[in-house]
Amino acid sequence: MSVSSGASTYMLFRIQKEKGRTPLSDIAAIIEKTGGDIVGIDVISSDHTGTIHDIAVNVFDQAHSQLISESLQKLDGVKIIHVSDRTFLAHLGGKIEIASKISVKNRDDLSRVYTPGVAGICTAIAEQPSKAYSLTIKRNTIAVVTDGTAVLGLGDIGPLAAMPVMEGKAMLFKQFADVDAFPICLDMKDPDEMVRTIKALAPAFGGINLEDISAPRCFEIEERLKRELDIPVFHDDQHGTAVALLAGLLNALKITGKQMSEIKVVVNGIGAAGIACSKMLLSAGVKNLIGVDRNGALHRNAHYDNPYWTEFAQITNPNVETGNLSEVIKNADVFIGVSAPNILKVDDVRSMAKDPIVFAMANPIPEIDPELAKPYVKVLATGRSDGHNQINNVLCFPGIFRGALDCRASEINEAMKLAAAQAIASVVTDDELSETYIIPSVFNQEVVKKVRDAVIEAAYRTGVAQKSMRDASYG
Numbered sequence: 001m002s003v004s005s006g007a008s009t010y011m012l013f014r015i016q017k018e019k020g021r022t023p024l025s026d027i028a029a030i031i032e033k034t035g036g037d038i039v040g041i042d043v044i045s046s047d048h049t050g051t052i053h054d055i056a057v058n059v060f061d062q063a064h065s066q067l068i069s070e071s072l073q074k075l076d077g078v079k080i081i082h083v084s085d086r087t088f089l090a091h092l093g094g095k096i097e098i099a100s101k102i103s104v105k106n107r108d109d110l111s112r113v114y115t116p117g118v119a120g121i122c123t124a125i126a127e128q129p130s131k132a133y134s135l136t137i138k139r140n141t142i143a144v145v146t147d148g149t150a151v152l153g154l155g156d157i158g159p160l161a162a163m164p165v166m167e168g169k170a171m172l173f174k175q176f177a178d179v180d181a182f183p184i185c186l187d188m189k190d191p192d193e194m195v196r197t198i199k200a201l202a203p204a205f206g207g208i209n210l211e212d213i214s215a216p217r218c219f220e221i222e223e224r225l226k227r228e229l230d231i232p233v234f235h236d237d238q239h240g241t242a243v244a245l246l247a248g249l250l251n252a253l254k255i256t257g258k259q260m261s262e263i264k265v266v267v268n269g270i271g272a273a274g275i276a277c278s279k280m281l282l283s284a285g286v287k288n289l290i291g292v293d294r295n296g297a298l299h300r301n302a303h304y305d306n307p308y309w310t311e312f313a314q315i316t317n318p319n320v321e322t323g324n325l326s327e328v329i330k331n332a333d334v335f336i337g338v339s340a341p342n343i344l345k346v347d348d349v350r351s352m353a354k355d356p357i358v359f360a361m362a363n364p365i366p367e368i369d370p371e372l373a374k375p376y377v378k379v380l381a382t383g384r385s386d387g388h389n390q391i392n393n394v395l396c397f398p399g400i401f402r403g404a405l406d407c408r409a410s411e412i413n414e415a416m417k418l419a420a421a422q423a424i425a426s427v428v429t430d431d432e433l434s435e436t437y438i439i440p441s442v443f444n445q446e447v448v449k450k451v452r453d454a455v456i457e458a459a460y461r462t463g464v465a466q467k468s469m470r471d472a473s474y475g
């Protein structure tokens with residue numbers, strides 16, 4: 001399973017063809033001869049020396065694409081400039097844009113949306129800051145903020161390389177929940193500087209979605225921002241993941257007939273997602289939960305420099321089990337992976353209790369190849385979009401922020417997260433529930449609706465909603 005696998009068999013070959021050498025018909029014939037299906041040929045540019053063409057070809061897989069490239073390279077006067085797949089093409093020029101709600105056609109329009117008209121609006125907000133919610137984009141706009149230090153499972157690849165993920169999150173906010181979100185990739189790592197910077201950016205936004213910030217820095221950054229800002233701050237990799245995970249587990253346990261309080265759960269990867277998922281499971285009633293990281297199981301008799309691990313070890317692993325993943329996974333009912341690719345072995349799965357549940361959620365490559373795990377598990381889920389049972393925070397963040405914005409919640413609290421998890425789980429009815437359908441698709445329109453309503457209800461119940469119920473179109 002490769003990082004780019006599973007997206008498409010459509011490839012675009014950009015080639016430079018020198019004038020008077022191999023004719024285009026021969027180039028097409030070579031592609032067809034390898035089994036490539038040409039679906040389009042475009043001329044990109046042409047001059048007295050030759051022509052640049054884009055040739056769109058349906059291929060079987062990467063190896064087939066490579067074969068076509070090698071065949072083309074052998075042709076006289078033909079040079080391959082680059083080969084792109086559909087995933088790369090979808091990213092050309094980025095994935096989102098800003099659009100105006102009003103068109104400015106004449107001076108009259110201009111003087112209303114810009115100076116001098118806009119000055120009166122600015123003054124109104126200066127006199128009464130809450131008017132920013134009705135007169136600017138603040139009420140519907142979220143900052144998706146990263147420093148690029150824990151991007152998916154790719155690690156610290158930096159803020160620039162993190163952009164495609166943040167644009168993707170922004171896109172999903174808009175598509176699924178009509179929330180306007182903007183990617184902000186900060187070139188800094190110091191938590192103090194990050195807190196200061198995010199606070200300085202906050203006036204333009206109705207909420208802050210922290211993304212892919214490495215642990216343990218992410219905990220301090222989120223805690224401080226929550227304390228110091230009056231808008232919701234939500235670290236997606238912690239809480240969005242935990243919400244989606246709990247939703248999946250609530251339904252998976254219905255299939256295996258086991259109770260939260262009785263199961264043994266092993267969480268592999270005690271970083272941002274792992275700590276939040278564990279805490280959510282503990283508050284949902286799990287008693288025997290063991291966290292495992294690179295050096296094996298975390299337990300209360302060990303010393304950790306990381307204070308979050310010290311706290312974690314105190315509240316988990318009641319039987320003080322020690323050893324590596326293969327040792328502590330024996331007789332576990334549930335494996336939760338939020339760590340690294342391919343670290344769970346088939347023998348580990350086989351050593352689990354009857355009807356094991358395996359949620360291998362590392363992205364883009366899960367802890368175990370689903371094909372290897374399938375014969376030995378009762379319920380299997382991954383974080384990926386190309387298989388069944390996708391447990392991914394995209395099930396949570398659009399709806400939870402939709403709800404928080406609609407009732408103008410000052411924070412996203414535990415009750416709102418629990419309500420979101422139950423709402424996601426409830427989308428799958430008992431009649432529909434099966435091993436391969438424990439969690440609704442992100443495309444199921446019920447998800448955002450149910451999460452929004454449940455989150456708003458919990459926000460009013462816990463006193464963090466700042467809008468009247470009527471204005472929030474709720475209740």
Ligand SMILES: NC(=O)C1=CN([C@@H]2O[C@H](COP(=O)(O)OP(=O)(O)OC[C@H]3O[C@@H](n4cnc5c(N)ncnc54)[C@H](O)[C@@H]3O)[C@@H](O)[C@H]2O)C=CC1
Pocket residue numbers: 150151152153154212213214215236237238241244268269270271272273274292293294295337338339340343361362363364382383384391392393394
């Ligand atoms: N499906 C989903 O919705 C989500 C999946 N994830 C995935 O979970 C993984 C972790 O993400 P974060 O918690 O944000 O990163 P993080 O960097 O905060 O934590 C990762 C943890 O995994 C540990 N780890 C790495 N290799 C390990 C190994 N071989 N064995 C045991 N532990 C190991 C690290 O030491 C670290 O403590 C990533 O692959 C990410 O893509 C994260 C958030 C959401």
Ligand SMILES: CC(=O)C(=O)O
Pocket residue numbers: 151152153212236237362363383392393394
């Ligand atoms: C899904 C997500 O947020 C992650 O893998 O980091």
Ligand SMILES: [Mg+2]
Pocket residue numbers: 152211212236237
């Ligand atoms: Mg993430």
